[in-house]
Amino acid sequence: MSVLHSPIHDNCTCTVDVLDGEVDAGHGFRVRASARCAQGCDLSGVTIAFHAPGGELATAMLAEADDDGGYTTDEVTLAAPASAGHHHFTATIAPSAEGLAHAAPPAAFEVAAKAHAARLNAWDLPSAIVAGEAFRFKVGVKCSADCDLAGKPVALFDTDQRQVSTAQLGNDIWPGTTALFFAEMAARAPVDAGRHEWTLAVPADEAGLPPHAAGTAVLSLNVVAAPECSVTVETIAQDGQTPIQGARVVMHPYRAVSDEHGIARLRVARGDYTILVSAAKHLPIRRDVTLTADLITRAELEHEPPPANPDDFY
């Protein structure tokens, strides 16, 4: 004997879990829908439709029943609207292929969309900047949602929040990155020696679609008095007595890199220093000096054996 089904099963349920918290406006967010038939129908393969106020966004099929007898879709990524704020959606159970309808109240869910964040970074800043002198560095800005930021302005503010420099992000992204737009900036150092913390900033664009929040980063300057002594460090490989190119010589805050002749030159103020020298595949060395005049010194670095494979010993 066959069982006749009503074309509509009432009192069914449909729910949606939003898997992401706050998301970037216009960006994807993940949801998972679940449904249950009050009459115990097998809902696997039944479609769930996700709706925004303007229409259907996406559909997904319910999978096999879980241990509790509920049916759930895989994760579905929906697009948040391009504006910031709380956005509301619904999900419904679509009629089955046989025309059977599962009547359930639309499952309401919402997502919070926010303005995109701007992530700033500066590099190639001289480690020591002579007071009052010009200096240059690079600044990069990345949108949290990888937006094209070409032409966006970046400003530099001093400790007193006075704008001291501006630049526009270029059209290219920094090599090796996916969406880091960059610019070279120039500014003039304060006249007072010491540490100065300036601020890099990109302005907000709240009205844009999608909107972008303002972003800032600290630019830390080591401002030094005019140098009084020259220091020349000859970096040599101890075993072959050959010059080392690319060795790092650090007399904080001064830094230099040795040339093809193994020579690193620094201009520094008088005072007490620790000279640290290191190079690839060599063991670093240090020497403490009190500098009252020019110094020429030699740094012999011991070659570091190739990294031992422990299995060759154990």
Add this chain to the structure above:
Amino acid sequence: MTKRLKNADEAEAINAKGVSRREFFTQGAAAGVGAAALMSGTGAASAAVSATDDIQWDYEADVVVVGAGCAGLPVAIRARDGGLTVIAVDQNFDPGGKMLHSGAQVSLGGGDPVQLRDIAGQADKEGFITVPPIHKPEEMTEDVDFLFNDITDWSVVDAAAMAPYRYNEREEHRAWADNCYGTRQFLIDNYIRFGRIQGTHPNGGISRARRAVAFLKLGDKTDIKAGTVTREDAGIDGKSSSAFAPRFMADGSQIAGPNTVTNGGALSRGLEFSAREKGVQFMLNRRMVELIREQPFSGRVIGIKAEYSPRFDPDTGKQLTSYWTQGNMEETRSTVYIRARKAVMVSTGGHSQNPQFRSMFYPAWRDPAYGSSAMALLGPHGQDASGIIAGMRIGATLAGMQQNLGTNITGHIPTRIATFDSYTDMLPGHPTFSYRGSTGITLGSSSYEHLVAVNQVGKRFYNEMALGSSYPTPVWPGGKSAGSPTSSMDHVQGDWRNCSPDWVRQMYNKYSHIDAAIAMNEGSTAPDFYSGPLWAIFDAGTLDRDGWDISFPFTSDKNGTFFTADTIEDLMVKLTQYRYQRVPAKHLKETIDKWNSYVDGGKDPDFAREADAPMHKIDTPPFYAALIAPIWHDSYGGLRISGKAEVIDLEGNVIPGLFAGGEASGGGQQHGLGRCLVHGYIAGNSIVQMKG
């Protein structure tokens, strides 16, 4: 009912004569036919007794060797030499265990044949060795008593003030010393070529040079009998490993001569070849889950229960198969019972890949985020303590468990980043490379200048310059760096001065970076308080300064151990893709900002790193995160064994029919191969000499 019994006695009829790899494969195929024919035979019924009456034995042999690695292969060969039938069961798809990727460093001594050869200034019979002895005769001259005293010397402490010899089981080590000569000769007789004696292997004694490394000569074909291996099978440096040797075989010119190569491939494949040639039958892809004793805690051990444990390439889905097939038993049933007429040998390896087991000694190591060496090679069931646990379940006692904490290589941080399997340098070419996905970036100690190391919440935990450090073990040539107040030749065994407080204060040099690395942090939550993964954070400036190669195979963007990002914030997000990154690295941006401010200030108030090397900002995009993976390499502590390698029960009595050795056994602090090989040799002799 009909017994589905296959008798390994049939192995007598299968005796390989192959010399080359190709010929060996051909014969392997023939052997497979032979094995298949056995499937239909009813054979003799097994005689399960007492509580085991219900067991339907599927296979039967005189000796069942569980674990065809460093301890197991010698037992199997020795038993075949004694006329016994042998089934060697291994959970992996290929024999060899961890020995296959080892350095083949075998420290024996007591006047062993290689010591005597070098003392006499002789070369090997094949004439492969063309370099003179490395040590003076007096540096290798000793007898068994001297060796025994050396490896049980209570007075020696290492640079971490640990005592590597004090706690060694006396009976076990007397037997070990007594059998070093025999084991070395046994190995030589089974296709193992040893180079010159060179120093001593960790915890192989301090007073004499005892280590010899197995090698092969490069040749036109890989031929174990001829002692040759092709360049391709030996591996191409920095490019490829091979199915023959999972790690690139290192240059052996210092210990043997030009065109020789060394590592576990030379040792493991030699023993495997000999075992197959002598008729050992291998049931691979089969994990022992139970030792079967006549009564739960009494009577003889009469067999094992073993489950099918095939491995499949994660990329292709293809089942992994052994390098050689001669003597393989094809069996795919889920569970089989294998009866042992005389003995079962537990040579299953240690417990380094069992987080619950190893955490008995150091709770922080309960975190499965920390692996074991050779994880890719051995798979999920390697070094899982299965043999030890099976022994405990039938009444075996343990020994030497505290010795897990007595050596520098057990729980440690290898200097290879961007791979989960950080202990080894496997390259593409071995079938298990896909399990790791990347070789990793191998760092020298100076390279740590260029990174910041953070824990799972993104905070630094130690001076990074110390991460590449380890303290040495007290071995040849001794001296302060090894923890002994004198050189090895002047070492006085049992002298209190060797461990006087004044001396220990002078030479102590242990860094606690591993302890800091796995300490609880704010991401650790009850009940396990896992410490989580560690990350090396660096930037494009690092690559420019130190020349790191981040291309494949050194890194992979698919295995979750290496990430590239435009910003530190993006890096924080990407880290969550790693399976053990259970919490966000929420402090990472703050940590890098703080680090950069330290560089600007010239001081590292947290860890005083400014004293060790130049500090560099991490500010040049792109930014990188590479996994720093702590590893529990070898394990100490396991089944207590007698001088005959018999397993001992809780009352101090021998469990009849049960033998153990290698890392499945406890009571010995010697690292690795020397310990395991001798145990296997002893067990094999003991089983052959058993009555009945």
